[in-house]
Amino acid sequence: QVQLAQSGAEVKKPGASVKVSCKVYGYTLTELTMHWVRQAPGKGLEWMGGFDPEDDETMYAQKFQGRVTMTEDTSTATAYMELSSLRSEDTAVYYCATLGDSVEFDIWGQGTMVTVSS
Amino acid sequence: QSALTQPASVSGSPGQSITISCTGTNNDVGSYNLVSWYQQHPGKAPKLMTYEGNKRPSGVSNRFSGSTSGNTASLTISGLQAEDEADYYCCSYAGRGVVFGGGTKLTVL
Numbered sequence: 699q700v701q702l703a704q705s706g707a708e709v710k711k712p713g714a715s716v717k718v719s720c721k722v723y724g725y726t727l728t729e730l731t732m733h734w735v736r737q738a739p740g741k742g743l744e745w746m747g748g749f750d751p752e753d754d755e756t757m758y759a760q761k762f763q764g765r766v767t768m769t770e771d772t773s774t775a776t777a778y779m780e781l782s783s784l785r786s787e788d789t790a791v792y793y794c795a796t797l798g799d800s801v802e803f804d805i806w807g808q809g810t811m812v813t814v815s816s
Numbered sequence: 817q818s819a820l821t822q823p824a825s826v827s828g829s830p831g832q833s834i835t836i837s838c839t840g841t842n843n844d845v846g847s848y849n850l851v852s853w854y855q856q857h858p859g860k861a862p863k864l865m866t867y868e869g870n871k872r873p874s875g876v877s878n879r880f881s882g883s884t885s886g887n888t889a890s891l892t893i894s895g896l897q898a899e900d901e902a903d904y905y906c907c908s909y910a911g912r913g914v915v916f917g918g919g920t921k922l923t924v925l
Contacts, residue, residue, distance in 0.1 A: 735862075735916075742819070742919040743854070743862065743905050759913055793861060801909040802852040802867035809861055 702807035720794030820917035838906030850909035
């Protein structure tokens with residue numbers, strides 16, 4: 699049974715960067731396709747990006763191009779999402795989620811609240 | 817990619833059936849039978865309910881069913897129960913990445 703455990707809440711100032719981690723239990727990271735989704739307070743889900751196994755590369759939503767970097771450390775079974783040049787609109791819960799073969803997000807982390815405030 | 821269109825809210829009484837629509841375009845819902853639906857209770861992570869048409873993960877009640885016709889996908893919940901009250905989101909493959917719907921709040925009266 700795959701479980702995803704995310705890092706704790708963060709408070710950042712505008713212009714700073716944040717790096718959220720997502721540790722995998724019960725499976726090897728290389729067998730999973732990890733993606734990231736965020737949700738601003740009171741708002742809907744927003745896809746940020748993730749690994750594309752067909753192209754063997756990470757793809758990012760156009761909105762976040764140039765500001766987001768998603769990486770993986772297979773030695774610790776941990777995926778990371780780093781978002782830079784933070785602004786207040788980036789205040790949200792950030793989720794890691796595994797993508798299944800039918801493009802479904804089947805397993806989700808518990809979420810990490812990132813607050814951007816001066 | 818523009819968000820898929822869902823009604824902001826729907827409601828129903830216990831035991832009734834409701835359907836939530838999700839309208840996309842020829843670039844997403846209309847081109848791929850790869851729509852998934854998620855249930856989210858307040859303060860919780862989303863939970864996968866249906867995917868690729870009408871497939872359900874193990875453990876999800878068969879009261880939940882998905883379907884697609886043209887550019888519109890639908891989630892039907894039959895035999896409404898109090899615990900079904902939640903937000904529901906659709907999601908479609910869009911050729912390069914995915915796009916979510918804006919979400920629908922289901923109220924069980």
